[in-house]
Amino acid sequence: MSNGLLLAGNVFINRFDDTGAKTGFIGPINVTKLAVNTPSEEKTRISKQKQSRGQALDTVVTAKPTELEIAMDDAPADILAMALLGEVSTVNIGSGNSSDETVNLPAHGRWVKLLKSNLGAEGLSAKLASDDSVIDVVADIEVNYAAGLVRATPSGTLAAGASIKLSYDFNATAANLMRGGLKPQVVCEILLEGTNLTNGKAATLSIPKASLAPSAAVDFMADEFVSTALKGTAVLAAGETAPFSYSEHSA
Template sequence: MSRLQDDGLIVEGTVMARNRRLPDTGFLPIGNVTALKLKTESEKKTRTSKQKGSYGQALDTITIKKPTTVSFTLDTFDKTNLAMVLMGADSVVDASAVKTTDQPVTVTKKGIWISLGHANLDPTKVIVKNAAGTKVDEADYELNANIGLVLIKESCTTVQDGEEVKITHTTKAGGGFHIDADKVSDWDLEIMVDTTNRVNGKEGKLHIPSAVIASDSELDWFADDFNSASFSGNTVLVAGYPSSYSYSEFN
């Protein structure tokens, strides 16, 4: 039987995934996936002759299939993807502004930065009072509102080393997200890829019912180029499916 058509394969596609460990969740696009690889591995076992006349020849040989490995790389960093890269649990930061009144803070030593335990502060809504309850002049302290640090300048005469000050501050409205890293050992994703072969224009579907993967790349927070993240693991045979993954192409 001859080939009907001799085509190459260059694929573009949209990768959709859902977390199988979260019930009642749907598929979401995971962004710009720059590589997705499936590799079938096997192990060959051979019974070798030690007999005269046939020494070294195979008497029996069998190939044992190993689980298919799956790996992919992406360069889209939203909340979900970043949590996966950091192997962490993500949560939403409250969108409303939160005010803290007269938080006691010990100035262990003037001239050093001290954490307020809160971040994303509104710099226009910070008030520092000394031990006597008198407002400290804004020129006598510095504030890093983004990460929530305060520094009482050495030149400040109204606050002394070891003194407890009280700081009132308010976070900015708008919210955001928070990730507690290193809390997840792996992810179990169902993956569907909406594909088009750019060579012949035919559309297709790559389906992986279960891919148990983990992050295997480092994240360079000060990279000069766009970061990317990679994940790897195995496809898993799910009840009701004849194989651990499948591909369909449509005429």
């Protein structure tokens, strides 16, 4: 029977909240790297005596914190939140309309953000704020309906900029909102449930508690699939005898 180690596995991550409570496992996550390093530190007492100068009189090796690295190319909101030290909330905005929203159009074809996004393609109208005269929305303004942006057309009557009143419909929106840069670290539990492909045995890697931080930037415009990376240390959790454990079993 082969004794090599080549794993295929499902990884689950259970993030802790600010009170130390577990929030529940997410996954399985496609993890491209899950590396564990167990470094040590050597302390040596060196002789300064005439006959033995430079020789070791005593050497003591002590363990250092277990180091972890994890990289993932799945990118749901919860994973991005960990990679960007953020948190996730659910956003539900009902459909509706905005009537006579005052918009100050910049000159030189620059965009301005409306109060709402995901605008409806029909029912948009505009008028000058100064006298309520109707504006030709086809000739004089351009709208990015998805982003909720509007600008004066370069060749229209408002090219030099103007204050207008804009009325429009907006569609309902449901989203997972990730707000980044809010947390100093990610504290989580990591569980790998897998198979050693060299011998067919079931394998489990358990890291009950880890303190991690991003180790690489998240490139939202990468040419390849976006990958996120975290590194840090395994913490000896309360009630545990080791910072991590690995097991193989045939049943």
